[in-house]
Amino acid sequence: MRAAIECSALGAKTALICKSLLGKAHTVMAEGGVAAALAHVDAQDSWRTHFQDTLFGGKYLNNWRMAELHAREAPERVRELERWGAVFDRTPDGKILQRAFGGHTYRRLAHVGDRTGLELIRTLQDKGVHQGIDVFMECTITKLLQDDERVCGAFGYWRETGRFVVYRAKAVVLATGGIGKCYKITSNSWESTGDGHALGYEAGAELVDMEFVQFHPTGMVWPPGVMGLLVTEAVRGEGGILRNNQGERFMEKYDPKRMELSTRDVVARAIYTEVKEGRGSPHGGCFLDISHRKAPYVRQKLPSMYHQFKELADVDITKEPMEVGPTGHYIMGGIKVDADTGASGVPGLYAAGECTGGVNGANRLGGNSLSDLLVFGRRAGAGAAEYASRAAPPRIDPTQVENAAGEMLGFFERPGAEDPYKLHVDLQNTMQNLAGIFREEKDLTVAMARLEDLQQRAAHVGVVEGQRMYNPGWHLCRDLHNMLICSQAIVRAALLRKESRGAHSRLDFPKYDAYWGEHNIVIKKEPGGMKVQARPVVKVAELIPLVEEKKAKETK
């Protein structure tokens, strides 16, 4: 959305295409805040520290230039939001308040209670709408149309009517979010089926860092309907303690220094291990307890968590512990883009947000996703507008449109078809069990084989009942295609990275590896299939001193 605003502000005719209704995207679930070194609360903070924190969190696999731009520009993007009407929580002297979060040296997250994402999305929505962007809601894109190599439009369907639509565009910006629905337990919504990743990949763009899937340590585990639903890190920030079924504060074993506020990958692994070794809670998680804090304080600081547990799980978190477990949350990897313009390798194709890779490296810090989409949304918008201003008029190839339509209609012409819902469950189980928090060679190999099998079956999925009008079964048939591409990318990259780093943990290679510490894994579509290769990390010479300083500090 930020990209669309920039595009339209620069005078380009801009359309915003949403898979859901406008303003419902997954960003509303971001609770904690947006990381920006405004230095309102801790005056020592600066973009340099933010840059260092981001790189340390990403285990130095980040694209340095992206991390630099991100840290430098985030404060201005936050101030800009305020000028557009966002109302952040305030410091006593009337400035934007900032809170502490895992992995950030200083208090850095500008926030609005625990609903920062909603504030951000609503502000951008209103700004965009009043700036005259055309919004097309409940429209799913299934194919990028290309003129030779160059992207020149997109093909999709309206959810409402099931009719097809072709957009002609000089440039396309993908901002489709994550891949959470590949996993069984996830905090993501139905939309997060890796559409952007898959669209980009199929158009010839490179994907990077796909092996890094962040599992948020604390998701709800009960009741079943809300399994995976996020429990904000702010609970631990406010002093929440993790215990196993023996009552032990088990983080003492895993990270005695930072305890519960260790990085997300460490805490997630710790909980997972406790459960696996039989010390879990009744519903397969562990206990997160904030009840030692005074009840009014908890209700004031964590209002939506209080209500979430009260209403959905019948648990009063001011009195009882919560049951939590790891949940698929965010993919660090995505389309490889140019840091400054958001351009992918494919002419006319741009990307921003979770569907890109680079800024977060091997592990993302809390609060960096909202700032990421603001900073790089703007840059991708500007990049696309600039490209569009000098690009030739787009030419649509009717055969591509026919093929795309044929693919969608094909789902109706398969008597005795494979049930897409069943296939989806199988896919989720495969990914959850074999390519989850802990990975190993033999599991991943099995996963690869199963994915190939699923791929075969996916060729036979079809609509069992209903017509084209608003038919979720039909939509899932197509979404499966994207999820399969992403899943394969994840498993292939995970197989190749023979080390444990950040969100990627190999039981068979539990240590850092010097070679892999300097290399990203890049995936590209080739005529023979998916090509996976290692490539050196993108560094910036001037920033080497900063990085070395951080490395020295952290090894001390």
Place this chain on the structure above:
Amino acid sequence: MAQAGSVLERNGLGATARRDAWWLQPLLVFLGLTAFGVYAIWAAWQGNDYLYHAQGAYYLSPFYSPDLHVLFGIQPPFSFAFLILWIPLGFRATCYYYRKAYYRSYFLDPPACAVGEPKGRCYRGEKAFPFILQNIHRYFFYLATLLLLSLWYDAVRSFFFRDPAGQLHFGVGVGSLVLLFNVLTLSAFTLGCNSLRHLVGGRLDCFSCSAATRTRYKLWSGVSLLNLKHAPWAWISLFAVGFADLYVRLCAMGVWHDVRIF
């Protein structure tokens, strides 16, 4: 557009898929307000038995306060209570809470949430006469505040009893407590008024901009607190004022004997 709704649900009064007792609340409100209205008219009509002054007491019924007859010698051909009661009537009739209550239970507009209304009415809300007059609520508030002062005077006065020698002495009778309760609940109702909330601070956009606005912020916060419970206060004070009149009346009629506690 419209026919899409009719596919789902028949329209008309009471049309709903709700299965709870949605009709109970409007019915209770209807009965409560009607009962009070009947009693109030009857009590105001009487024009007597509004003052109890046996045993040195001085209990004045809130329906007859201030005592226009004694203070100003006003003696209309009808009970002077009618010269007073239009103020609290107007205040309550234009009160944002009561509006909700009677639009629902008297006008069935709507009778309850997601419940159908009688068909074929021309709805104009508060945009046209007569309900556009609701906008003068704040003037009724000003007037009601004046009456409230008079009631405070009566309540305090009821704690002083005249001995046979004509001297006033502090004392407490059940009637004093009844009148005190009356004025306290009326104050809680009146000071929680939405118009007051607006006037003391709600109309400001910036609370922290000057010393004056900071004070007004505090006032606004106080009124807001009372306003949260405006509906319960509306009912409690309605009951209290009716009961106070009844108590004084029964004492004055000699049906009931006031008890001196102290």
Place this chain on the structure above:
Amino acid sequence: MSIRTFSVWRGDRNGGRFVEYPVEVEEGMVVLDAIHQIQRTQAQDLACRWNCKAAKCGSCGAEVNGRPRLMCKTRLDALPAGEMVRIQPLKTFPVIRDLVTDVSWNYQINKKIPPFAPRPGASWVMRQQDVNRVQEFRKCIECFLCQNVCHVLREHERKSEFYGPRFFVRIASLQMHPLDSLDRRPLLKNEAGLGLCNITKCCTEVCPEDIHITDNAIIPLKERVVDRYYDPVQILLRKIRGAKVKNAPGE
């Protein structure tokens, strides 16, 4: 585990009917879980909007046993046991299919509201006490349950002259913003049709975010409209002072 029957409205703009589905009920389930189960096992094409499953996106509004609710927030054990659960789409908006309605009217209305217009030269210093009110309004997740339940829209069908509670909340968030410079009272009085609201509070009753729509947004706006249009003393005072219409931030 037990079986409960769900009666779900199936159809489109041309009509439809209630279809009964037996659903295996587990402890702690919400209505949306049941709908998902029906989709997975009995009616793959059952249309329903949803996103976050956590009452944060406001997509899954429907009428459960006649009451407008978010399906993701309505626990089955909160509904009368042993009875059939009846689910139908929001009544006020045209049905697209099954539980999905066309809410685009709301987006058109939003477009008509003049956006935030900061006062030139604003310092951007705002205290928490100044933004508390606005933050309450900004909690809105645009589920449009208030629009659905409001009888001005639902029964009297005044979409052409009434913006509805959601957008009074939106306007309130702008009008009470300490740094905003526009006066939206003429809009409120005229195009937005604030006067059509008779404050019967159903919007507040259904709000899943517990925004006090009536008491904190609509009534204060009505009072502000009174200031400008109906209070003779204030109108007179303004004439005498020759003052601008818009109150300065500190009056």
